[in-house]
Amino acid sequence: MPHLALYTFGALKSPLADPAPLMREFHDSSEAIYRKIGRHSGYLARAQAAEGGQGTLFDLDWGEWGKFVVPDWYDKGRTPETIALAATLSLWTDLRPVFDALYTGLHRVALNRRYDWFERTQHPGYVFWWVPEGVKPTWQDGVSRLTHLHAHDSAPHAFTFQRPFDPEGTPTRLKDTGPRRDQVH
Template identity: 70%
Template sequence: MPHLAMYTFGVLKSALADPTPLTGEFYELGEAVYRTMGQQPGYLARAEAAEGDRGLLFGADWGAWGGFAVPTWYEKGRTVETTALAATLSLWTDQRSAFDAVYTGLHRDALNRRYDWFERSGHPNYVIWWVSDGAIPTWQDGVSRLEHLHDHGSAPHAFTFHHPFTSEGTPTRMKDIGPTSDPVR
């Protein structure tokens, strides 16, 4: 049975190493969000660096998830001291489970504060797509699909919760998701 892959990407207003209280709040809430997301129904896995070092993204060992990659529009730093981004790559059993995890609870609270931490841009900040059972998406897969979504809009290859597709590539609609329910795009 296919699984849903989700890649999220945002450019932070300040570097991850910034010692300000706002960055500290982002980390605290982010760590709690990761813990709760991992307990959500339908959650399968997420990319985690083998070392688990905070801020070490580009040089980390991501195992089967591949080398860390970012979209072409990311123009900030790439060192522990200068990196100013947040990205996730995860696997879910289905669209509804992923949607519910993103738009409820603690993650919803974080979304409500996203403009405290993230720059606004004309780029999408998440993309979802189907992968075959047992497949592990790579960071580069996520970047390629996010860039495809930006350039071409939703398609079976790269889509959003607002314009979803079945694993067979047929457009579909999720109940209770309408034009105002997808604030991230």
């Protein structure tokens, strides 16, 4: 059974190393969100650097998830003091569990504050695609799919919640989601 890959990317207003309260809030909420999502039904795995990894996101050993890369349009730093990005790469069983995990609870609260932390851009902030069971998507896969989505809109190769596709490439609909008041973007 295919699995759903999700890549998210955003350019932060301030570097991750910024000691200001706003970035501390972002860090604190991120850790709690990762823990909560990691226990969510339908969640399978996320890219994590090898234990004890030292260095920047770009230098870490990501194992099967591949070398850490970012979209070409990211023009901020790459050193520990200047990196200003947040990126995730994860695997899920289907769209519905992802929707539930992202648009409820702690992550929903964080989404409501995303413009406190992230720059507004003309680029999509996330992309989905289907992978065969047992295949780990790579950071490069995520960047390529996000770039494709930006250039071509949703397609079976790269899509969003608004225009999803099933594993066979047929347009589908996320069932039971008429936007509930607590889940509107």
